[in-house]
Amino acid sequence: MIVKNLISCEPQEEASVPLTFDVVHPANQKVVFQVERSSTESCAKAVENCQRAFTSWKVSPLDHRCAIVEEAARLIEDESSGWAARLAAANIQETSSTKWWTEFQLKDVTGFMRELIQACKEVIQSQTIAGHNAEIIVDREPFGVCLAIAAWNAVHLLTARAIITPLLAGNTVVLKSSEHTPYTQRLWGELLYAAGLPPGCLSVVHVAKEDASDLVSQLLADKRIRHLNFTGSTAVGSILASLAGKHLKPTLMELGGKAPVLLLPDADLVTASSHIILGSFLNAGQICMSTERVLVAKSRYRELVAAIQETWTNTSVSETPALFSSSSAERVKSLIRDARQKGASSVIGNDMESLSGSYVSRTILGPAQNDMEIYREETFGPVSIIVTIDDESKSNDEVIDEMIELANDTDFGLTASVWSRNPVRALGVARQLECGAVHINAPTAADVPKVPHGGWKASGWGRFNGVEGIRIEVGIGDPHALPLHIFDL
Structure with missing residues (x-):
């Protein structure tokens, strides 16, 4: 089986077998999947499709976007749909994740998705401010195409927040999968498309470890990529922050801990x-x-x-x-x-x-x-x-x-x-x-979906979850003043 990129809403059909890299199970060192090895061209195509889809997605009704995420949550909870079983099996195939840890994430993630829906409804609305002889309307606008990079270790929770948060806010997303969990993360893309996500709003690209530096640099240099959210190590986060800073791209980083x-x-x-x-x-x-x-x-x-x-x-x-x-x-x-x-x-x-x-x-x-x-x-x-x-x-x-x-x-x-x-x-x-x-009086490893989550110092900046997680995925639009006053000079 070759795990292919997901660009638009279908795996890309190639005239010939693409270049691949292996996913090796950590416990027995056996190859479990071969994975399409993204190229400069496939990454550019992923961004192009997301940029094209952004034009209509950004103006889609918020209720419509929320309904898609709600449907994805329902599909996970509906045993007859088979989605939870597929997601769990993929995760266990690729990693040494225990059955308990995988099932815990899938039970938790649907509540998390619904908390994001509620948070988005609180944030994505116009704010009216009384100004000098005018009412100022301030809108929150999506950035555009966002690059998301989510770690493998809690793949369901981390992937869901990495892609669903910006999508709800009206952005489109290119997800660079972890080389350890490409199949699981591609399935998350398929799940959202099955729930009604319009074609092109999400692309999932698989990047071999040896290509990561060049291809991620290419993605961050692309003017159509407007935002980055990353969950991973402090060492990699430091490199990504430097690249994003070079191109003046805002970032959200959750990094290591002690x-x-x-x-x-x-x-x-x-x-x-x-x-x-x-x-x-x-x-x-x-x-x-x-x-x-x-x-x-x-x-x-x-x-x-x-x-x-x-x-x-x-x-x-x-x-x-x-x-x-x-x-x-x-x-x-x-x-x-x-x-x-x-x-x-x-x-x-x-x-x-x-x-x-x-x-x-x-x-x-x-x-x-x-x-x-x-x-x-x-x-x-x-x-x-x-x-x-x-x-x-x-x-x-x-x-x-x-x-x-x-x-x-x-x-x-x-x-x-x-x-x-x-x-x-x-x-x-x-x-x-x-x-x-x-x-x-509780363990260090705990996370409440509606509460902002993130770190200080070398553990990162910005916040996932809740209203703060939505706010960081949008920008402040141009304020509009009503009525307009013309002064004769």
Whole structure:
């Protein structure tokens, strides 16, 4: 099977077999699909079709656009349509995603789609402002053709928000698929066309890793591309931001994270331990909001270790899923080795070397020091560290201040979690953390569809979700003043 580009609303028929690249399953290293390798010409055609469709799509009634997204959500929920089964099967074929993780996304994504519909209805309307002898009408207008690049690790949620948000706002979209999930992301395009999306409003192009730099540069240099939204690594985001800046293209970026859990002196460690485990190991830690650091007073370290170990012993866990590549797994193992060599012990996980290929044992290490590579690097694997704060002869306020300082001592700033029996104190701490979202007495990995989601610092800028997610996909149109006054000079 060759997974082809989706330009307009049908896969492009080629006179001959196109150049392809392979999708290799990370667990067994077997080729699962061959994928059409996009060229300069096919990317240009994708943009051309989207630009042509934009003329009519931008003036289509908002209710019409919302109805298409609602129909797509209905198709996912309707078992007889087969769409949920197709999307789930494709994701599991291409990646090591578990059945639970895939089904969780598909159950969650329909509610997310409906929240976007509601947010769009709140944002896409004219605003009237009383001005000097006039009423000023301010409209929000779509940009035009948007480039969307969504990561593979939560492919259904990330793809949906990357393409549906700009489409609802009246833009057309070129989606550059991840080389790890091209089939799943093409199916999302097919789903929207099945729901009634007009031809040309969405194109899905597959780009081989070795071509990515040249073809994405070409897309961002194209004057018809007016906006970029990207979810992925900080390293790639930095390159894309530079390219977009060169061509003065506005961007929305959600990048990496190094999420801390702050266990304040009065925290319930038993309850927190289950959320630390969830946040550390969900999807093998391959989530930008994964728990990476746990901060606790030194006097409570042993109590925390005991709570985590007991919770882990009593937790029913599935087989460790593979990471997305063997090189990623080896990088994570290297971080673990470095931490152990510098004094960290395993709170959970001792069989790292027994796992080969793309597998890494679920691991929590402690106590960690700031000279360890894992202290600062995003692991993007099933690993977290415990950092202790010396609380001898210190007040609780002094300990908390040091926790805040350590939590902010990172280049990243996506999410965090604060645990305390005193919600007022926890909220006060949350407001001092340099990150996009802080969850109180909850895991670091959480996202509410109607709430703005994004990061600070090297975790990106702009916001997905809710009304802010819609606003960032539109520009302010030319204000109109009524009545017009002509002055005789």
